[in-house]
Amino acid sequence: MNNPSTIARLSRDEILASLMTLGEDPTAARVDALHARIDAAALPAGERADVVRAAVDAACMKLNAPLAGSGKVRLYDLAASADQAFEDYDFGNGVEVTDTSGWEYSGEGFERTRKVYLEAEREDDGPAPRSTLTFTVRLNSDGSLAEAYAIDSRGQIWGSMPDRKMPENEAEDSLDYTVTVELSITADSPEQAAEFALDDLRDRSIGPINFDVENLGSKKVVTVSTGEVLLPWERDDIQFPRLLAEIMATQDKLDMAALAASMDLSIEEVNSLFDRADRAWEAAKEANAPTHAPSSPSPSM
Known part of the structure; x- marks a missing residue:
């Protein structure tokens, strides 16, 4: 037998x-x-x-089995990376891949080649032009793509590897966003809570604040931290009212008519601006806000 x-x-x-x-x-x-x-x-x-x-x-x-202690990727991972590079590769407009050979490589497989058979669009009633290319993939030691290209027998490169191939179910970013923020507020009513939240967002002494930003096109959501804490001396909402209040308090010969004309306002409207500035300045002082630059001596009140 x-x-x-x-x-x-x-x-x-x-x-x-x-x-x-x-x-x-x-x-x-x-x-x-x-x-x-x-x-x-x-x-x-x-x-x-x-x-x-x-x-x-x-x-x-x-x-x-992982290659223990070697820091290398498995052969199957390299094969999958090469297949993905081939799938992503753009051979050019009007070109159709009709067939391929299997991958060929030596050693550990970080460089792989295969034959690719293409047909181009017909230019007349004759048969479609056909070409045979050699597609080469080079992979990094971690299995990521280093380069990929397709070349014909004359040394001409066909197509290119796109910078990024977008999955079919992934939409592009748009110019429209929604921005949300979460604030913890203690208040007596929803209306008061909304007012306090608005005050916190306007308060330049609070920061940074985390915002969840969603792109309405791609639906991607990222958290963005923005806003820096400003010292009272750096805050325009404190120092500008202070300046106006002090001008009104110290300048007896202020030409109100000329100021009103320059601003295209009435004298009564200019006075109302000074009154608003004085109220804002008094509120800042009640909040114990420092009124001078850090390097300057504190002015007398």
Whole structure:
């Protein structure tokens, strides 16, 4: 009785069938990775299906295990990265990929190539122009893409790798946003709470404040912290009313008519502005706000 011979050649279809028998739903990258790992000539004699399944199972165990202490990525990760780069690559307008070969590589697989067969749009009633390109992917040590390009036999580069391929379900950013902020307020009523919240947002002595900003186009939400705490001397809402109040209190010969004419206001309207400034300044003083620059001596009140 003759013993079954050793396996000289192992097809991807056999690996696919073995993976399905082992309960996997494999991708083409998975099959390619295992095909590159299994040395058919080194497989033992026996029933072919059993030998192939055992070899695939052993290769899967090695492939799925991390490379402890090496800092390297698994071969399957590299295959997936190469497949993603090919999927993202833009071969150009009016060009259709009709077929590809499997990936070819040596060593650990950080550089991979495959043949790509293209058809361009017809220019007349004749057959569509066809081209065969070599598509090359170079990967970094962590499995990320370093570069990808397609080149023909004349050395001409076809297409390019887009800077970013947007997923089909991801919308672009728009110029419209919604901005929300959460404030903790103690108040006697909703109306008072709203007033206090508005006062806090206007208060330049409080900051920074976190805002949740949503882009209405892409629906992306980011938290933005903005607003710096200003010293009272740096706050225009304190120092400008102070200036006007002190001018009114000290300048007996202020030409109100000329000031009103320059502002295109009546004298009564100008006086009302000074009154408002005086009330704002008194409120600032009641809040114990310092009234001088940090480097200056405190003026007498």
